[in-house]
Amino acid sequence: MKSGDWFLPMTIKEINQHALIAEALSRGAVGFTYEQGQRDSFDSSLLKTSNFAVPNLRDYLFSLAREKRAQINPQIAVIAGSAGKTSVKELVGAILKSWHPQKYFISxxxxxxxxxxxxxxxxxPSDCQCASFEMGARRVNDFAIPLSYLQPSVVALLNIGSAHxxxxxxxxxxxxxKISCLNSESAKSLVVPSDNLLILEYAMQTGxxxxxxxxxxxxxxxxxxxxxxxxxxxIMDDTVKLDCPFQGAAKALNVAASVAVAKSMGAPLSAIQDGLQKFDGVPRRFQLFQWDRVTAIDDAFNASPESYAEGLQRLKKLSNEKRLLLVLGSMLELGESAEAEHRKVAHQIKDLFGLSARVAVATVGTEANWIHQELKSLGFSSDQLQHFQSAADARRIQNQRLEFDLIYFKGSKSIQLQTIFGDS
Structure with missing residues (x-):
């Protein structure tokens, strides 16, 4: 909340924020819109402040967004997909910043x-020239509403995996x-992976x-x-070498996708080159840091079968003959495929790193125990494996870190692997 803001007390994740109207006003809000039927959720004395009621706060917010979008005319790129959305959105944003330094926006x-x-x-802002948004979906029909007010000129669908x-x-x-985003009425251009023929063919059929x-x-x-x-x-008919001095899983694919989006928006090659050269990566997406005297990689902002595979493949390129510790947390929201997808991670580890005694694996979380069990069955020794029910239990890894040259953290955000190294 900032001074001068107007407060919409949405109910999000079962938290009814009508109970927070008084706090919002104390933090500088000049008024609020409340939902009819929620009158008993806040003190009536607050009605002395500017306010009005609407039948449905979500519908009201979305209508405001549509009205605002009709008043401005930026080029908007929307990035969707099961993995890589944030990285590509940030890469596109870096290019847009170089292209229109004062008139760009990144979600x-x-x-x-x-x-x-x-x-x-x-x-x-009313004078915004270009913007880069990422758009997520967790259930059927999640895309229709945001597309109605984002009104993108470019839609990128990076992949369709198993997340959620x-x-x-x-x-x-x-x-x-996921595929429905390619039907956006406002989009003039689509960016899709050439290696997924089903997505590519669908995009081509849109015209x-x-x-x-x-x-x-x-x-x-x-x-x-x-x-x-x-x-x-x-790029089309030209071979271009781009300086990209940052780390990231699926780095080449994400860079190629961001270049495709930027080209679709009309960005010149000079802005693309400058933006990528200055880009320093996305926090918690394959981010290198020093944990005491040991190099570590935080790739635990989120996790899906696809991002797990990409992260492990990228790690293989960096590991060489280093003593390696993999700290692997559960992947969540996989439904009936959860066990199979976790066991598949164990096979990826064996395929990439073998049974080398230089590799150890610590799994964290209920579902990650399937990785632990499968690694055992594949021949990893008990000395190489540990399992912890929670990140709090796994904090004892702090005492082992100097035994390794490289430590890799990967898992769903809710597992909170960052608490293992965050306060050490």
Missing amino acids: PDNQNTKIALATQILRL VGEFGCKENLWNE KNVLSFGYSKQSSIRILDETTEQITLR
Whole structure:
């Protein structure tokens, strides 16, 4: 809350914020809109302040966002997909910052829900030239409302994986919702992975301008080579070497996707090169840091089967012959596929790192125990494996860290792996 704000006491995650109206006013709000039927949820004396009631606060917020969007005319890119949304959104934002330094907008953190996105549209300055948003979905029909007020000129669908399949009920529902973003009426251009033929073919059938990215020869933005500091792309008919001095899982794919989005928006190559060169990565997405005298990687902001695979593959390139500790937390919201997906992680570890005694694995959380069990069955010794029910229990890893050269943290945000190293 800031002085001069107007408060909408939404009910979010079962928290009825009508009870917080008094606090909002004390923090500087000049008034509030409340929902009819919630009159008994706050002190009647607060009605002396500017206020009015509406039948439904969510509908009211979304209508405000649509009205605001009709008054401004920025180019807007929306990034969707099961993994990589935040990284690509931030990469596109870095390019937009270089292109329009004073007149760009990047949606903050991973705030990608309907309510968060509506609030962001309301915050857009009237002279904004370009913006990069990420859009998430956890259930059927989640995309329709934000697309109605975001009105993007470019929509990027990075992938369709298994994240949140438990909340969708089945993979078919998840697929149908994710792919639906490509039907955005306002979008003139679509950005999709060339290596996923189902997504690519669907995009082509929309009749919109389609830019594809990936490793395959038919890619509009094709990845030719990747080093630690540089990525070489074939952009249409030109070969371009881009300085990208940051770390990240699926780094080359994310860079290629961001270039495709930026090109669709009309950004010049000079802005693309400058933005990527200055980009320093996304917090908690494969972020390197020093934990005492040991190099560690925090990749535990979120976790899905796809991001797990990408992170482990990226780690393999950095690990060489280092003494390696994998601290792996549960993946949540996977529904009936949870056990199979966790056991699959164990096989990925064996395929990438073998049974080397230089590799140890500590699993954290109920579901992560399936990784632990599968590693045992694959031949990992008891000396290499530990399992902890919670991050609080796993804090004893602090006493072991100097035994390793590289420590990798990966898991769903709710497992709170950062508490293992955060206060040490």
